Each structure stands twice: as C-alpha cells, then as structure tokens.
Amino acid sequence: MRKNVIPYGKQDINQQDIDSVLEVLKSDFLTQGPKVPEFEKAIRTHTGAKYALAMNSATSALHVACLALGLGEGDSLWTSPITFVASANCGLYCGAEVDFVDIDPRTYNMCPIKLEQKLIAAKANGTLPKVVVPVHLCGQPCDMKAISALAKEYGFKVIEDASHAIGGRYHDEPIGNCVHSDITVFSFHPVKIVTTAEGGAAVTNNKILADKMSLLRSHGVTRDSEQMVGESHGGWYYQQIDLGFNYRMTELQAALGVTQMQRLSGFIKARHHLANRYYEKLSNLPLLLPYQLENTYSGLHLYVIRLKLEEIDLSHREVFDALRNNGIGVNLHYIPVHTQPYYQALGHREGDFPDSEQYYKEAISLPMFHAMTDQQQDEVIRVLTDILVKVS
DSSP states (O other), rough: OOHHHHHHHHOOOOOOHHHHHHHHHSOOOSSSSSHHHHHHHHHHHHHHHSSSEEESSSHHHHHHHHHTTTOOOOEEEOOSSSSSSSSHHHHHHHOOOEEEOOOOOOOOOSSSHHHHHHHHHHHHHHHOOOOEEEGGGGOOOOOOOHHHHHHHHTTTTEEOOOOOOOOOOTTTTEETTTTTEEEEEOOOTTSSOOOOOSOEEEEEEEEHHHHHHHTTTTTTTEEEEEGGOOOOOSSOOEEOOOOOOOOBOOOOHHHHHHHHHHTHHHHHHHHHHHHHHHHHHHTTTTEEEOOOTTTOOOOOOOOEEEEGGSSSSOOOHHHHHHHTTTTEOBOOOOOOOSSHHHHHHTTTTSSSSSSHHHHHHHHHEEOOOTOOOOOHHHHHHHHHHHHHHHOO
C-alpha cells in the first residue's frame, strides 16, 4: 500500500476559520455584506495601500487591473515567461498583444537589465508596452526600484503580480504598498500563503483606479448618483455605466480571509523555518538552492531547487518521477508561457527566452506549507538525498 503523499502545498484551516465561515452561513449575508469590506480593510492594514478590492480570483483582479489602466486593442503587455498563464492572459482578455521579458537566472524573476534592453529596442521601433507585469515568483520580490525607474523613463504602467508574495517585504516595506507600481494583485488560492478557498485582490493608492476596478468587478453597475447619467429614479435605482463582470468575492470567502490574515505572520515564520532547514540540509547535494535578492524578504510560497544535471546521471524527469513515486508531491512552477501551444500559435517560439527555458529544464518545487512538520520535511530531504547521492 502506497504511503501518504507529502503535498507541495496545502491550506491550513483551523477552528477559528471554520467558526468564522459558519457565522456567515447563519447570518443574513452570503454574498455582499460586512465581511468583504472587513477583509479588504485587513489587506489595507497589512500592505499600507490606500485601497483594496477583494475579488473571486487573482485572474479576475489582473483582468480588471489591466482594464482600469486602459489596456486595449493596439496596446501591449509584457510579463515574465516563468509564471502561471493568467499573468499573460489578462492582456489578451483586453485585446492587447502579449510579450515577455526573460528572467534573471538567480532570482527567476523578470530581469531589469533585459527589460531595459527590450525597452530600448521597442522605443526605436515604436512598440513600447502600455503595461508591464513583474511576477514575484515563489514570494521573492522583483527588483521593483529598477522596474519603477524604467516605467517612469519609458512611460508604461506597472502591475505587480504578487500572487505568491503576501507577507513578503521589499526594502523593509510590505509587498503591496504600491510605492513602485500602479496596482498590486494577490491570490488566495488554497495552496497560497493566505487562502479564501478561491479569491484574489487588487490594491492601489490611486482612487481613480480603485473606483474603476470596483465598478468593473460588479457588472459595471453603480448605485452612486454622482456617477449616474441623469437623475436617480429612487432608492431602487442603479445604472450600468460600463461593461463589467461578476468578479465579486462572497462573504464566505471573505470571512475565511479575515481569520487567515490574522495568522499571516505565523504562516511566514513557519515557511522561513522550513526554508532554513532546506538550506542547511540540502547544501551538499548537486542542487542550486534559492537565491535571495538583497533588501528583500520572501513570502516563500514556493521552495524551488534547480538540479545540477551535469553532476548527476538522471534526467530532470527521472528525478521528478522518483520523488513522486516515493510519496513526495513535488511540482514544477512553471512551464514557460511562451512555449504553450496557444502562445506559439500567436508567434512565440522556443529559444526566444533562453534563461527561462533553462530554468524549466532544471526546476522542481519541493513541499512547502505552513503546517509541514520537521518530520515530513526530513522525509522529503531523505528521499531527495537518496535519489541524488545514489546516482551522483
């Protein structure tokens, strides 16, 4: 009989979380009530951003963030190839073209040097992006000062995809304060640092952007008489003044988010404990361990190793399969977006972003979740060591 699998990620739900959701189920509000604004307040308090808008997913938040910034047909969005497809798809949803900037091979995030080189070329041929989406992969912050400086010089808007990064810090400031971006987006999927089952949020310091995203997440409908065309007909009256979507978060999700946010610092502390043990116990294996950019503190959503394949006799796939076959639920984050068939049909080709493609050939995400015990982690380390030492 096969042993229990140690997953690469897992939510941590306690009795307080359950009681909070049950309280909502017994209340008068299941969709839009007091818990959504309470959750939004918790996000504002943590990040220091002026406005927070909870939504049903980070994908939805990325979409309305792009629309709020005016992205549309004839425009382009640039992001990292090493991300989930949503970071790129949000541009296509708006009718824009999507392109990519290769990663820094140390941090696995968008490389500011390569971004600048691409911007210089784009300026020369009149194809500068309207929006750039740096992705804080694994919870590691991008070099946002450098990206922000380029945004000012070349006139593009910045959306931080911080789906992995709530609880992290950049230059001792919380990720999500939007000091170096127009909008930051978080994810609250079950394997993320904080969960609302499914859910996301967009934060900003710009009231115009916040109002626009608020309108777009709820059908483009308003009850605010100041936004209406003509006079209100009465207390029942609303108007659709834009083409929006049903991207709202429910009270049930928000209630879970409120109690999860109360444990955020503990979640991050637990992840750093695990990361420190990985660093200590894996340092002698033929692996490249995660690099930490100076003046940053990772949220550590993921712990990604890279195999030194030239030092072992197994392929990337063979190591991956051996781990899974021994009950270690590893994963790979991510397949470079530009190599996906859909994006290849749009003209992207393998070879376009070599550092991203090399990363993909070597990367494996090891288990990393709040409630992971030292004993579970020791088992991951034992199995990985047995696989690599026997073939090295």
